[in-house]
Amino acid sequence: MNLFEESKKYIPGGVNSPVRAFGSVGGDPVFIKRAHGSKVYDINDKEYLDYICSWGPLILGHADEDVVNAVVNAAKNGTSFGAPTELELKLAKKVVENVPSMDMVRMVNSGTEAVMSAIRVARAYTEKDKIIKFEGCYHGHSDGLLVKAGSAALTFGQPSSPGVPDDYAKNTLVAEYNNLDSVKKLVEENKGEVAAVIVEPVAGNMGVVLPKDGFLKDLEEFCKNEGILLIFDEVITGFRLAPGGAGEYFDVDADLTTMGKIIGGGLPVGAYGGKKEIMEMVSPTGPVTQAGTLSGNPLAMAAGLATLDKVCAPGFHKNLAEKSEKLWQGMRDNCRRLNVNYAFNTIESMGCLFFKEGEVTSFKEATSSDTDKFAKFFHGMLKQGITIAPSQFEATFVSDKHSDEDIEYTIKAHYNALKDL
Missing domain, CATH: 3.40.640.10 (Type I PLP-dependent aspartate aminotransferase-like (Major domain))
Structure with missing residues (x-):
């Protein structure tokens, strides 16, 4: 059974919040069955490394x-x-x-x-x-x-x-x-x-x-x-x-x-x-x-x-920021290695790669991003088992459950997805 097609018979667009429908990146959304730590698993038990974190709430990862x-x-x-x-x-x-x-x-x-x-x-x-x-x-x-x-x-x-x-x-x-x-x-x-x-x-x-x-x-x-x-x-x-x-x-x-x-x-x-x-x-x-x-x-x-x-425990945000910075720095290094000058905004455990050159400090600058290129990048990451928000205009979130191994793998996947563009 195609769950998405079945859902569209009963739920507007097949989803209960619009951006979940993959409308701006193409394809059908991934239906999740379970999650733990930094990973989510779809209905076929395929594993994904998750940076959506339920759109931000799961700073402690899934099923803490x-x-x-x-x-x-x-x-x-x-x-x-x-x-x-x-x-x-x-x-x-x-x-x-x-x-x-x-x-x-x-x-x-x-x-x-x-x-x-x-x-x-x-x-x-x-x-x-x-x-x-x-x-x-x-x-x-x-x-x-x-x-x-x-x-x-x-x-x-x-x-x-x-x-x-x-x-x-x-x-x-x-x-x-x-x-x-x-x-x-x-x-x-x-x-x-x-x-x-x-x-x-x-x-x-x-x-x-x-x-x-x-x-x-x-x-x-x-x-x-x-x-x-x-x-x-x-x-x-x-x-x-x-x-x-x-x-x-x-x-x-x-x-x-x-x-x-x-x-x-x-x-x-x-x-x-x-x-x-x-x-x-x-x-x-x-x-x-x-x-x-x-x-x-x-x-x-x-x-x-x-x-x-x-x-709120002492050191939590410092540790999360250090973990996040390893990921952000790895992604910046990838952009330099591939000689692409994309805007990359980060703060603590939030980040976003904009597919445009120059700064992004306003709505006008954000919406000048190449959304077609983002869609290809999104699917490039998804094929490698990494979920990021299916929209150029959402944040990537790091949780305290993302391990050093997770981050190293993500940096490599990020490089491959950019290279394929």
């Missing part, structure tokens, strides 16, 4: 023993209560203790829900309607944030989505990532109407695009001076760059921060938090409605706690 045990033990006590638990308190304390800009946090079920809720709170707190986002940054699929978005919207050439009313989208203003002047211009044109600026501190959904030196600090200062809230979307970078996320890494004090992925250890989760006076706008303390039947789900909380216990 401590995470699995935590989930199993939690499940034995019940899978959902719709009532407060000690587990959600423990995870909330863990997050707040590690993220310098957070006084309080609210658990939700996805990154999309976290961002949607944070923006609602920002609008209520400031009593203003408009927000500024950056072209190519992806903040989930809620209405109003699919305006010039990244991730799947970018992969499939849909920078905005049908079904979003014009009257709603008009409150979303779009600036250029790494260009503070574009933010200032929008604020000037919409004086007194902007509630918040939301940004991926490291853009991870148009490939990996790093902030220029000073960009985030200058953005923080400008927002404070203008009375505009700064929202960091750390669904990807939260606990990946540092225990305190990008806020700690770049020493920026965001007013609100959204998280997901790693804080759930591979289970569905999201969170948003920030300054106490802002978060106390949320019901039942304040008037802003936000609720969820499965928010603070005990399985996700248990997985998140087990994950953060390891991720």
Whole structure:
């Protein structure tokens, strides 16, 4: 049976998230049956070395023993209560203790829900309607944030989505990532109407695009001076760059921060938090409605706690960065050996090879990449048993389960795939 063809009869496009369909690289997606450590195995038990890591959550690799045990033990006590638990308190304390800009946090079920809720709170707190986002940054699929978005919207050439009313989208203003002047211009044109600026501190959904030196600090200062809230979307970078996320890494004090992925250890989760006076706008303390039947789900909380216990341990990020740098340096060496000048952006355990020459510091530069060449490279890696994201505009992730042997093999496979181009 062709599982993909069968799936398309019952699921739109045969997948439950667009980029999984291999639409931008061609071919049929690989159906995964199981995974462990740095490896995933398809329905025929073929082994692949995995650098998708479930799109970022699996910083500890697949089926980490401590995470699995935590989930199993939690499940034995019940899978959902719709009532407060000690587990959600423990995870909330863990997050707040590690993220310098957070006084309080609210658990939700996805990154999309976290961002949607944070923006609602920002609008209520400031009593203003408009927000500024950056072209190519992806903040989930809620209405109003699919305006010039990244991730799947970018992969499939849909920078905005049908079904979003014009009257709603008009409150979303779009600036250029790494260009503070574009933010200032929008604020000037919409004086007194902007509630918040939301940004991926490291853009991870148009490939990996790093902030220029000073960009985030200058953005923080400008927002404070203008009375505009700064929202960091750390669904990807939260606990990946540092225990305190990008806020700690770049020493920026965001007013609100959204998280997901790693804080759930591979289970569905999201969170948003920030300054106490802002978060106390949320019901039942304040008037802003936000609720969820499965928010603070005990399985996700248990997985998140087990994950953060390891991720926040002394030396974890240093060791992961050193491991990752071996891979990134090997790939850079391959490009030099083959005399190709592709842009290669990396930070800690996140990386992206763009098939273009010159820097990639913006949406425009990212989208000038040769996506046909990337598709051939993708399949070249897949044939050698390595899974990377099936899109030029997504990140490659390293986990702590990737061994020296894994990295050495990946560097060789990378060389072969580039050479074949």
